[in-house]
Amino acid sequence: MYVLEAVLAALSFQVVAATPVSLHSEHARSPYSVKETHFVPRGWTASDQPPHPNQLLDIKIGLKNKKFADLERHLYEVSLPTHHRYRQHFSKEEVDDLVRPDEEASALINEFLQDHGVSVKSCKYSSARDWITISLPVSQVEKMLNTKYSVYKHEDGTSMIRTTEWSLPQHLHEHISTIQPTTAFLRASPQIQTVLESPGVDLNEDDYPPTTTELISTCNWEGVTPACLRLLYGTDSYTPQSPNSSIAFTNYLGQVANRSDAAQFLSMFRPDAVSTASAFEQISIAGGAIDNGTAGAGYEGNLDIQTIAGQTFPMNLISYSTGGSPPFQPDLLTPTNTNEPYLDWLEYVSNQEDVPQTISTSYGDDEQTVPLSYAQSVCEGFAQLGLRGVSVLFSSGDFGVGSNGTCFSNDGKNTSMFLPAFPASCPYITAVGGTRNYPEEVAYDFRNGYVSGSGFSNYFAQPAYQKDSGVVDKYIDSLDGEFDGMYNKSGRAYPDVSAQGYRYIVIYGGAVVSLDGTSASCPTVASTISLVNDALMADGQAPLGFLNPWLYTGAGEKAFTDVVNGSSIGCDSAGFHAAEGWDVASGFGTPQFPVMLDILGLNSSSS
Incomplete structure (x- = not known):
């Protein structure tokens, strides 16, 4: 054991003999002060077993973007239809120039690392040099950050x-x-x-069928299929035309999109698209799992590939699979990536010259489980993608305004509050809620506690596109004081739009299952947006990029079907209700693809 520890220590420490850079030596001795504190979220407890001092951590250091105000201004200008720079997106190099730290910051941080025995040569830098990654043992990180790590265990093990x-x-x-x-x-x-193994049985008493003859023949009680979605949202007569258009989805923590299940699904519900099952590209990031012919599937991974391929064929399709933890095995002394996976994914994608025009992500967690600094850093990364012309979409969550019995602040005061979700609360992404039935209403399923998520951020202020449109404040006024004190009236409100998120038919392990969740809604809206981007590119135009300024300056009200029934039940309350116009339960409603094309001056009948 002692030999193993010695080897690990020798491998992990990158000691430099030189003294710190003399130019900044006075800073090396400046006193430490607390940079950040954060309460342990509910469900987590510190174990009695501390981490081994030689346990390796992949540390990411994020440098402050002192030009973010400029980046945000550029983002809004290229995303606002009324601005003369609309859709004049930036290149990767131009975005890198906006986020690259100044020489003083880089020199000071390099000196700090060297002073703690870390060779700069052992560091990995992002292309803009705004992120530094280094693998170090716990004991060394504790000295660098004047802290003490613990092994925290969640109630799920x-x-x-x-x-x-x-x-x-x-x-x-x-x-x-x-x-x-x-x-x-x-x-x-x-x-x-x-996960329901027998679609078509055990229906809620208030499930009801489509209301038109055409929908009745395509959509039914048993579950949502690609044919139903394509008819419902008007994409059934459109075939992607641009060879350069692409759509991607992300998975984390072992989720895999299985090719065999995808082939079976497409053969049943979209036979002309079966080739996508073998053709879509799988990219592993930070050791993320991919389908190598023997790997198992994940419900999320299968839902994404089957939903998107069923609507966007023959568009180029990419699956990102990012590793990370959990799981982490504290009794195994092996190099372990314990980063939050969004950082790994963002760094990888930001380093690429070419990125898909539309990216769907169906993951999230309570906003308050995330330190503000982390949320801001990740959110700014999404803003960078938007400036490059990428439409980034996230699901809004599956517990309404919060799960019953959990709606308290995590600051030690246990204040009653609704629980916003992150990254749905980030103002630089498009958040997608869920609907069900025909005509559509806010999605719910009382059998499993699923309710489409909605809320107001406690971290991010109401963005300019929401302020200028006035729709959020109008909705808050309509509440007439209901739920006052339970939510942040000045926060970024979500979702922005919605789509079907109830009883999706999916093939998993060769069997038919049915899934609820905004994990279904998000790839559905992303698929529709990817077809709009394809039509623009086929017409020689730039893609939409960051969607929200476009949505909140008219497109949302014109090109989305208003959802006026249902509410985002949660926190032992009825939650926010749907209403005419934009509302915080369903956003602007569900997409109408032909109207989007008309708004953009494109021929909606093109195929």
């Missing part, structure tokens, strides 16, 4: 190495935004809430 507080020399506070893994307990859970 998974474990993480985390701390509740970390510090930096005072002169570095203005240059470093976040360091992870430290205080972030985000679990990145897929937004799926039920």
